[in-house]
Amino acid sequence: MGDIVSAENLVVVYQDGTRAVEDISFSVEEGEFFGFLGPNGAGKSTTIKVLTTLLRKTSGKVTVAGANLDKSPGVIRKAIGVLSQETSLDVDLTGWENLHLQGRLQQMSGKALNERVEELLRLVQLEDVAKKPAGRYSGGMRKRLDLACALINKPRLLFLDEPTTGLDAQSRAAIWEYLESLNKEEGITIFLTTQYLEEADRLCHRLSIMDRGKLIAKGTPSELKETVGDDRVNLTLRDPLSRDKTKQILKTIHGVSGVSDSDGGVVAYTKNAGQIIAELVTTLDRNGIRPSFLSVSTPTLDDVFLRETGRRIRSDELSRRETELFLM
Amino acid sequence: MTILFDTQSLLERFLTKLIRNPTLLGTSLAEPILFLVLFSQLFTKFSSFLSTGSGGYLAYLVPGIVLFNAMITAPQGGVSIANDLNSGFLSKMLLTQVRRSAILLGRLLTDMTVAVAQSAITIGVAVAMGVSFSLGAPGVLLLLLTSAFFEFALSGIFLAVGIATRKTETISALASVVFFPLVFISSAMFPVSFFPSWAQTFSNYNPVSYTSDVMRQLVTGGLNLTTLAYAYGLIGAIAVVTFAATLYQFRKVVS
Numbered sequence: 251m252g253d254i255v256s257a258e259n260l261v262v263v264y265q266d267g268t269r270a271v272e273d274i275s276f277s278v279e280e281g282e283f284f285g286f287l288g289p290n291g292a293g294k295s296t297t298i299k300v301l302t303t304l305l306r307k308t309s310g311k312v313t314v315a316g317a318n319l320d321k322s323p324g325v326i327r328k329a330i331g332v333l334s335q336e337t338s339l340d341v342d343l344t345g346w347e348n349l350h351l352q353g354r355l356q357q358m359s360g361k362a363l364n365e366r367v368e369e370l371l372r373l374v375q376l377e378d379v380a381k382k383p384a385g386r387y388s389g390g391m392r393k394r395l396d397l398a399c400a401l402i403n404k405p406r407l408l409f410l411d412e413p414t415t416g417l418d419a420q421s422r423a424a425i426w427e428y429l430e431s432l433n434k435e436e437g438i439t440i441f442l443t444t445q446y447l448e449e450a451d452r453l454c455h456r457l458s459i460m461d462r463g464k465l466i467a468k469g470t471p472s473e474l475k476e477t478v479g480d481d482r483v484n485l486t487l488r489d490p491l492s493r494d495k496t497k498q499i500l501k502t503i504h505g506v507s508g509v510s511d512s513d514g515g516v517v518a519y520t521k522n523a524g525q526i527i528a529e530l531v532t533t534l535d536r537n538g539i540r541p542s543f544l545s546v547s548t549p550t551l552d553d554v555f556l557r558e559t560g561r562r563i564r565s566d567e568l569s570r571r572e573t574e575l576f577l578m
Numbered sequence: 579m580t581i582l583f584d585t586q587s588l589l590e591r592f593l594t595k596l597i598r599n600p601t602l603l604g605t606s607l608a609e610p611i612l613f614l615v616l617f618s619q620l621f622t623k624f625s626s627f628l629s630t631g632s633g634g635y636l637a638y639l640v641p642g643i644v645l646f647n648a649m650i651t652a653p654q655g656g657v658s659i660a661n662d663l664n665s666g667f668l669s670k671m672l673l674t675q676v677r678r679s680a681i682l683l684g685r686l687l688t689d690m691t692v693a694v695a696q697s698a699i700t701i702g703v704a705v706a707m708g709v710s711f712s713l714g715a716p717g718v719l720l721l722l723l724t725s726a727f728f729e730f731a732l733s734g735i736f737l738a739v740g741i742a743t744r745k746t747e748t749i750s751a752l753a754s755v756v757f758f759p760l761v762f763i764s765s766a767m768f769p770v771s772f773f774p775s776w777a778q779t780f781s782n783y784n785p786v787s788y789t790s791d792v793m794r795q796l797v798t799g800g801l802n803l804t805t806l807a808y809a810y811g812l813i814g815a816i817a818v819v820t821f822a823a824t825l826y827q828f829r830k831v832v833s
Binding site for chain 2: 302303304324327328330332334336337338339340342343347351352354355356357359383399403
């Protein structure tokens, strides 16, 4: 499939001189779930505002849904849906009225609009509260209604600017499910920005990592993580004196690319910990070595960010995703 | 016509919001009654020592109250657009295919509708209190049209300020500073002969005086078409200036 978004040498400089986007180029294929991952202030929202016709670029060439951004912004608006970072509903209007108004502003009317409103209320599971003012909705319900508003015109391309920021884990998971289903079942191309590593990792087929207005890495989540290093199997030993023997045994296991010491134990490196973990445990057991604690940690996208910038995206998230397998 | 469809959609939005806010709706509709009854009772003795024309002070006051209500409705548009800017709803609208001009027109028509409703209530209460409209239904219709036109012209100031500052407090403060001198140093509420000379001079240049004088002719009779044309020209000139400012600010947002 062809590109539905194409940006070449995009630059955005604000009136106060702030260089928000610094000469970036990227493309998004039709049908893809594409993401921009980066910390606050990276330039992600600015880029989305440009692509959705809300903000003028300083320079560069941008095409969205086959239309040139400078020449045909109206064609772009017809083809896209946008879910902004901040929920923007009319809180005095009901859920039904919000959707209906959004449809009318997209030049829809009559039976077709009414049916689309009902269909979307079912999709986001708000039929029961459709006649209540949106101001009485919870944060998660408002976000779902906002998502439904973005879908009213059956867009080919959906822009999502940090769609789950501020939501609780349950609401976030619900939004993820809707988005995955929209991409897989409806074939809608999705362009997401996020500062959540897990969100980018789970949802995006391909992503670009953005920092200080520049794209610093591109690829699939797996490709990006592979560039950082192997999975780690962390073993805490009951008997510290068995460390050397343990290392020798680990080296004999197929798939283990290296071993090293750690506080109170040993670390084994491997491309895919899931594939060797059973053999690793049984081999050690056969040789009389029973670790008191075993965990696996895999590289995250934050490790990619760390390698490229020397900083982490979020200090409150783990740098490596650690999975505790069992305590022996 | 897309622009009519869009304007109608947004007019319906604003009227629905107004209906959903019973306090705002109630006070908006009660204000004209309150002002008319209060002012006519407090200052009813004016007619005994000042020339207030035929129909006494109550008939004199009706156009002033109609105009005053139209004026205090004018800031609502600025408040509304500032709220839409701050909540992100304006951006949401700009992401659709809506005609940009309809965003302003929908709001303006809403406020003009409120101004006409308030004027109609004022006229109804005045009739109940014994005021007779010498030009009949055509005079009443022209009175309603004039109040809507005046409201429209003034609302441009507040739309421009609302877009530029995005602060509803600024709009409220500006409204007080603009309206009270304009209304009370004019012929709207009291005959200017009652004023000190400096206030009479101010009143002679005050567009509110011209408009209220014409509106008074529509109540008590003796309509002078030249005066009417002059007043409409003046209101039109105000509208041109205020909407130039509004469009200048609005283009910065939508482009």
